[in-house]
């Protein structure tokens with residue numbers, strides 16, 4: 001069994017959740033925040049049988065679109081601004097489709 005951790009954009013999360021559920025995957029949705037943009041994103045946890053891992057990943061890939069997003073540059077990129085503050089200049093970043101981790105599961109228990 002594998003645990004798939006997929007970090008996706010909020011805009012894609014509802015559709016992705018529906019499609020994965022229709023395909024019979026068990027999914028847990030978490031509200032998360034990206035460290036770089038400090039903006040909300042969505043993390044999905046899927047426990048899947050080994051032989052369905054590729055299917056789940058290709059569904060995630062097909063639903064999640066990458067987008068360009070304008071954001072204030074974090075202070076770490078501006079220099080000289082104290083921790084946690086933002087500079088005023090905008091930068092363009094590409095976000096999505098999805099950041100996916102696939103982990104091998106030692107045990108899957110429902111107790």
Ligand code: 2BA
Pocket residue numbers: 007033034035036037038039041093094095096097098099
């Ligand atoms: P954020 O950390 O908010 O990053 C949003 C997007 O900003 C990233 O999209 C990337 O295009 C850009 N970005 C991130 N760090 C950057 C930097 N130092 N300089 C310039 N641009 C930068 P994605 O790569 O698609 O990542 C989307 C979200 O996935 C991330 O949101 C974060 O929540 C998560 N993520 C990405 N890589 C990760 C990792 N190695 N471990 C854990 N979470 C990760």
